[in-house]
Amino acid sequence: MHIPTFRYDRAIEQLCGDPPTWPEPTNGISEVRLAIRYLSNNPLLKRMSPIKTLYVDIVDYPGEWLLDLPLLELSYEEWSEQIARLCEMEPRATLSQEWRTFLETVDLTSEAEDSTLRQISQLYTDFLYRCKEPQYNLSLLQPGRFTMPGEDLKGAPLLEFCPLLKIPEDYNDNSLYAEMKRRYESYKEHVVKKFYQAHFSSFDRQIIFADVLRAFNTGYASFVDMRDAINMVLKSFHYGKSGLINKFFGLKIDKMLFAATKADHVTPDQLSHLESFLQNMLATSHNNATFEGVSSETLALAAVKCTQAAHTTFQGKKMSCIKGMPIEGDKPIALFPGEVPIEVPMPEEWVEGRFHFMAFKPPRLANVHGSGLPHIRLDHALEFLLGDKF
Known part of the structure; x- marks a missing residue:
């Protein structure tokens, strides 16, 4: 009951409008249940109950969220290394320049501050949005919720982290690096796992x-x-x-x-x-x-x-x-x-x-x-x- 219903009726209204328009793209999760009644060809079932009902549950969600599944097998360091390699190649090398340049000026061993975390994550999110532009049309954009957060996570501090180009050797638990790592692990546990377990x-x-x-x-x-x-x-x-x-x-x-x-x-x-x-x-x-x-x-x-x-x-x-x-x-x-x-x-x-x-x-x-x-x-x-x- 807590999951929004897929608005098939609203989509049909848009398709049948004058002029007809395409329905809005999926930006969150929704569900619909179909009840299909049919006559069974099975001789035994015909005698017991000739009319059967098949229930089909359809779950609609942004395809971007699927990209989070591989994160469950990656540590924060492994994921950071993977993204860093991707950003060495075009067009990501150019598109990520602003984020990477700012990241180089940040002391990852310094004490974590919300303003710095917010700024770094916003620059990384902007980079992901640029990758989605029609002239580039890139698909491998993680985390998936950064460009498609859904109503439940829009503006949440849980999305204020990003991968790193270099991993510091010495750091304490209050450092920027440690906080980024905690948020990454929390994202996997409370967003990725929760979504897949529920649906x-x-x-x-x-x-x-x-x-x-x-x-x-x-x-x-x-x-x-x-x-x-x-x-x-x-x-x-x-x-x-x-x-x-x-x-x-x-x-x-x-x-x-x-x-x-x-x-x-x-x-x-x-x-x-x-x-x-x-x-x-x-x-x-x-x-x-x-x-x-x-x-x-x-x-x-x-x-x-x-x-x-x-x-x-x-x-x-x-x-x-x-x-x-x-x-x-x-x-x-x-x-x-x-x-x-x-x-x-x-x-x-x-x-x-x-x-x-x-x-x-x-x-x-x-x-x-x-x-x-x-x-x-x-x-x-x-x-x-x-x-x-x-």
Whole structure:
């Protein structure tokens, strides 16, 4: 009762508005329970109770929070070293300059003061926000609550710490370094563990979403960062008995869906390429899950289809296109957004202009309650995730 309800009704109102708009992105946790009534095909169950009910609990939360899971296996020093290495490479080296420059002027062995802690953590948070800007589109941003704190932690002192570039050898318990370390450990215990224990303990099906097309538009560095972030999270899950998620939370996943989003932003003949690319991109994590006995599948999905398939003629040849309303325009356009590679291109092949996967406005919907939302392969996803329950 203490968890906000996912406002499906409000989202539908926005999608069905005039003009239609996309619902606000997830910035906190919410839940919804679906009750699905069905007729059983089992002869024995038909006699006892022909109509059965399947309850499906769906938990919605910012994807950024998943990035905190790997912290449970890292000491403060190990995490600091990991972030320091990332900041040696572009674009992080430039984006983190202000934070790193200020950090070099701070005596970490001096007595901890709230004003200094607040200033350092704010500079680090600003750096993370810069990493999220569209021209960089970086994904591996920890801690996840720094850029997506949720209403419960916004402005909390618990978020006033950051990684360090150098670890002091001598320090006392009242030092700035000691206080940063305490807050890091407290963050893991009271935020990360608490979140997973409260909401992950009963999960048995998992969906991993990846916006591959956005990484294509941004470039190779963005793609590598997204790939590393997803694989890092999935490595932490390790679905066997010795895995972190099982050890701490007793989570037993038996089905996992890898989903490439925005399938309506590519031409229909490219859907299989999008699925193959995602499968190759996450091959290690996919294989580890399969080895642990988890049934997995890869799909290209669009929860709300906002384009239509079209065709045009170019140099005498018929070419597949998509047609839709650009997010920044007021007239529909038809375009060929580009081919999706099956394998990851070499770094030098990520040339500017090779990919142009445009964002579109949602379609105008006249009778969503009667015909439902137009989608791509959402029925396939539901069959994989829930089909065996019927």
